[in-house]
Amino acid sequence: MNNSKNVLRYMFGSGAISNLSTILNNIESDSEYVIYYIDEYFKNSSVLDFLPIKNIDEIFFVQTQSEPETSNIDHFRDILISKNKNKPKAIIAIGGGCTLDTGKAIANLLTNSGNAEDYQGWDLVKNPGIYKIGIPTISGTGAEASRTCVMINPKNGLKLGMNSDFTIYDQLILDPNLTKSVPRNQYFYTGMDTYLHCIESLNGSYRNSIGDAFSHQAISLCREVFLSDDDMMSDKNREKLMVASYLGGCAIANSFVGIVHPFSAGLSVVLGTHHCVGNCIAMNAMEEFYPQEFKEFILMGKKQGIEIPQGIATDLDESFYKKLYDSTIIHEKPLSNALGANFKNILTYEKVKEIFKKM
Amino acid sequence: MNNSKNVLRYMFGSGAISNLSTILNNIESDSEYVIYYIDEYFKNSSVLDFLPIKNIDEIFFVQTQSEPETSNIDHFRDILISKNKNKPKAIIAIGGGCTLDTGKAIANLLTNSGNAEDYQGWDLVKNPGIYKIGIPTISGTGAEASRTCVMINPKNGLKLGMNSDFTIYDQLILDPNLTKSVPRNQYFYTGMDTYLHCIESLNGSYRNSIGDAFSHQAISLCREVFLSDDDMMSDKNREKLMVASYLGGCAIANSFVGIVHPFSAGLSVVLGTHHCVGNCIAMNAMEEFYPQEFKEFILMGKKQGIEIPQGIATDLDESFYKKLYDSTIIHEKPLSNALGANFKNILTYEKVKEIFKKM
Numbered sequence: 247m248n249n250s251k252n253v254l255r256y257m258f259g260s261g262a263i264s265n266l267s268t269i270l271n272n273i274e275s276d277s278e279y280v281i282y283y284i285d286e287y288f289k290n291s292s293v294l295d296f297l298p299i300k301n302i303d304e305i306f307f308v309q310t311q312s313e314p315e316t317s318n319i320d321h322f323r324d325i326l327i328s329k330n331k332n333k334p335k336a337i338i339a340i341g342g343g344c345t346l347d348t349g350k351a352i353a354n355l356l357t358n359s360g361n362a363e364d365y366q367g368w369d370l371v372k373n374p375g376i377y378k379i380g381i382p383t384i385s386g387t388g389a390e391a392s393r394t395c396v397m398i399n400p401k402n403g404l405k406l407g408m409n410s411d412f413t414i415y416d417q418l419i420l421d422p423n424l425t426k427s428v429p430r431n432q433y434f435y436t437g438m439d440t441y442l443h444c445i446e447s448l449n450g451s452y453r454n455s456i457g458d459a460f461s462h463q464a465i466s467l468c469r470e471v472f473l474s475d476d477d478m479m480s481d482k483n484r485e486k487l488m489v490a491s492y493l494g495g496c497a498i499a500n501s502f503v504g505i506v507h508p509f510s511a512g513l514s515v516v517l518g519t520h521h522c523v524g525n526c527i528a529m530n531a532m533e534e535f536y537p538q539e540f541k542e543f544i545l546m547g548k549k550q551g552i553e554i555p556q557g558i559a560t561d562l563d564e565s566f567y568k569k570l571y572d573s574t575i576i577h578e579k580p581l582s583n584a585l586g587a588n589f590k591n592i593l594t595y596e597k598v599k600e601i602f603k604k605m
Numbered sequence: 606m607n608n609s610k611n612v613l614r615y616m617f618g619s620g621a622i623s624n625l626s627t628i629l630n631n632i633e634s635d636s637e638y639v640i641y642y643i644d645e646y647f648k649n650s651s652v653l654d655f656l657p658i659k660n661i662d663e664i665f666f667v668q669t670q671s672e673p674e675t676s677n678i679d680h681f682r683d684i685l686i687s688k689n690k691n692k693p694k695a696i697i698a699i700g701g702g703c704t705l706d707t708g709k710a711i712a713n714l715l716t717n718s719g720n721a722e723d724y725q726g727w728d729l730v731k732n733p734g735i736y737k738i739g740i741p742t743i744s745g746t747g748a749e750a751s752r753t754c755v756m757i758n759p760k761n762g763l764k765l766g767m768n769s770d771f772t773i774y775d776q777l778i779l780d781p782n783l784t785k786s787v788p789r790n791q792y793f794y795t796g797m798d799t800y801l802h803c804i805e806s807l808n809g810s811y812r813n814s815i816g817d818a819f820s821h822q823a824i825s826l827c828r829e830v831f832l833s834d835d836d837m838m839s840d841k842n843r844e845k846l847m848v849a850s851y852l853g854g855c856a857i858a859n860s861f862v863g864i865v866h867p868f869s870a871g872l873s874v875v876l877g878t879h880h881c882v883g884n885c886i887a888m889n890a891m892e893e894f895y896p897q898e899f900k901e902f903i904l905m906g907k908k909q910g911i912e913i914p915q916g917i918a919t920d921l922d923e924s925f926y927k928k929l930y931d932s933t934i935i936h937e938k939p940l941s942n943a944l945g946a947n948f949k950n951i952l953t954y955e956k957v958k959e960i961f962k963k964m
Contacts, residue, residue, distance in 0.1 A: 463821065
């Protein structure tokens, strides 16, 4: 039975980001400086004008072309140590899942010795991290609410986070103004991350009434956003999707994902596919496992005029399929949640290859 | 814009209470003893056998015939001080809204000087309270999730809580086994507290997408519990109502109630009516304000064969109506949320009296 930890505080609403300064002033700390991790997308954006950045603060722009690697995290940590800025008042992450996860991982590494890869797994983090503030700029990954920060370790082909109560944000600022300029494709793919979290959770064996309640509400909001006649990116719908993302994160904190996420992780590790579009590509091959949800997913894509990339794993060398199999099947918790302890009898090498060939 | 604070941790599921010992062991504190506030209903119950009570702990049984008064809270605090047990490791409250609120109020008073009545209002508590664990044994009040602990001050006729982030529980144990023996009427009345929180929030002007999402899901669960053909107290439905109560509390943390709660507060202060049955009695007179929800409320009562007391305020002396008016109209925040800043133009003395006469 989980003892679920919540994000301590959340501020929700248009313009919420203007309260960052007040929030920082209320944190008791011996340090005055803060460390920002900001998606490089905002490097020359007016969003920066809303931030109360001081001279003593440090700003890092996070590349999000590829997903966070354990060595990136170690590198960011090493820069802070070399500057003697390893005990900031707060770490503030502003961006999508990659950036939010970067902030979480560094906050943990600054108070725990060793390297990022040492903490990939469940409850390996020993000490509370630095106080951290998450400010999502795209909705759907649930990174703002979850107890993980996903990283890829290319050395062993593992895409896995520091799953820990210490990974959870202390403060969220949920400001739907920040998602206005998201490209439409990306908005859809990322929104589908929430949808898939929830349908995977509801189709698993590890269910409970509280996880189900979060999932049902998040799915209901996704339907309102992606199946209504309003623009999926209207002010109201961006608000709703931001709430859905948070609730989807709460759902996953009380449950597990299923089959889509492990296959998507395989695509990320082997082919460098981004998490959210990877989920959509994987879902496109999941009709037999999630038939009703597959139909609804296709309908949402059609309604919004979004193309899911196809053919990216249709015709690869055998060595790639072997790697894809290994990187998928390693995710025992979600796969056994979806298919039972003997999931390897269903997901044989040939079956996994057949599924990837549909992508 | 709220900076909403969450309950720090929650453990949900049948048998969750057996984890209390482990939870207590994980709290870092200089003290070893804990203070229990337990609904007197459990005085000779087997529930006590599940509690890891030690000789050094203190147990108080809370009477719940009448709602908590500020002087009760001061009295409980004074006993602890006289025994030099005013800095416990934790305060544990086990019961319904009255008991959960008692635990919250005492946890605050042990670290803040003065008396309970000094803190009735918004954000008057200055210091964090004692670490506190809430274990609801009936579902619906949302006391387990909310930032208030409602008390009646008979001196000034005020029914109002210590509304503070410090009032929020650090840990919840949500164990639906504990609601098995609740009398059916009480189960219904208390469940309706959640339903009414959410319909009042959704009909108010102080709305936002996150409060709405919690409200919608809580209402949806109430419908499943009270309108399905299953017993409203089946294992599954008691689980659902426990989740609904928690989510209803989260909804109210992001919004305000409306007209029902102030009228119910009037009944409590003047006639000693309990909160949850008082809400139902008030809702019975609210057809003109909440027509759709009134219909659904009546349907739920009929489906479950529950009688709402009637005639309790039909034929009173004028002096009672004057007191009822004063104790109702004092609740400016919810009444202006429902009816606008000029709510007194709608709720004139004659109108308020007419509404009470329907109860």
